[in-house]
Amino acid sequence: AQSVTQPDIHITVSEGASLELRCNYSYGATPYLFWYVQSPGQGLQLLLKYFSGDTLVQGIKGFEAEFKRSQSSFNLRxxxxxxxxxxxxxxxxxxxxxxxxxxxxxxxxxx
Amino acid sequence: DVKVTQSSRYLVKRTGEKVFLECVQDMDHENMFWYRQDPGLGLRLIYFSYDVKMKEKGDIPEGYSVSREKKERFSLILESASTNQTSMYLCATDPGDSRYEQYFGPGTRLTVT
Structure with missing residues (x-):
């Protein structure tokens, strides 16, 4: 069965500081991975996605994420x-x- | 742009009422999904449909049913609403290819009193 773990429920950062949000997944085959953002009162919007190729993917609003198969991670930065x-x-x-x-x-x- | 609309942004119903939540998409997408979103639990899949008149149970289908009579419309039905069904309900669609993301509606916040 597939699963996703986001270990941090809440993160506070100062404006201008760097950010990393953690994500670990479990899936038997090559995963298709996504990051979405939800602003207050809104539906979800895609930030970026990974399904093959370069393990560092760029998204909207200056976000990027790195797929690390060995760590089953897809952290957003x-x-x-x-x-x-x-x-x-x-x-x-x-x-x-x-x-x-x-x-x-x-x-x-x-x- | 894909547009996914949901019939209501806010809904208040009484315990035992039959509740219909409707979702309409304008991009001819194959797949449609209903999720509920609760604080600390993320999004949980209730039902999905990959074709007209086809439906599949998600992870938490109990207390819900769905209907997809036309490709663009996917309805979620609460046969007898209960207070534990108070939640945010999100509809999503995708074109049926796993490489593509889901497109979400704005959500319906349902309160059952």
Missing amino acids: KPSVHWSDAAEYFCAVRGYQKVTFGTGTKLQVIP
């Missing part, structure tokens, strides 16, 4: 956080038909 990045972030793994989401990491940005 941003070099300099903006106040508008405050939101909830979800990592997801796609199987044949179903997508399994992590429990989310809520990001707070302080001035």
Whole structure:
């Protein structure tokens, strides 16, 4: 069975600081991996995805993520956080038909 | 742009009522999904459909049913609403290829009193 773990429920960073959100997955084959962002009161929006090729993928809003097969990880990074990045972030793994989401990491940005 | 719309943003219903949540997409996507989102639990799959009149149970189907009579429309039905079904409900679609992401509606916040 596929699964996703986001170990950090809540993270607080200062504006301008770097950010890394952790994601570990479990899946039997080559995974299709996604990061989504949810702003308050909104649906989820795709930040980036990985399904093959280069293990470092670039997304929207300056985000990137690195796929590490040996560690079963797909961590999300941003070099300099903006106040508008405050939101909830979800990592997801796609199987044949179903997508399994992590429990989310809520990001707070302080001035 | 894919547009996924949900019939209501906020809904308040009484225990025991039959509740219909509707989702409509305009991109001819094959797959449609219903999730519920609760704090600390992330998104949990209730039901999904990969074709008209086809449905598959997700991880938490108890207390719910679905209907997909037309490709663009996927309804979630709570036969007899209970307070533990108070939640945010999110509809999503995708074109049926695993390489592609899901597109989400804005959500319906349902409160059952």
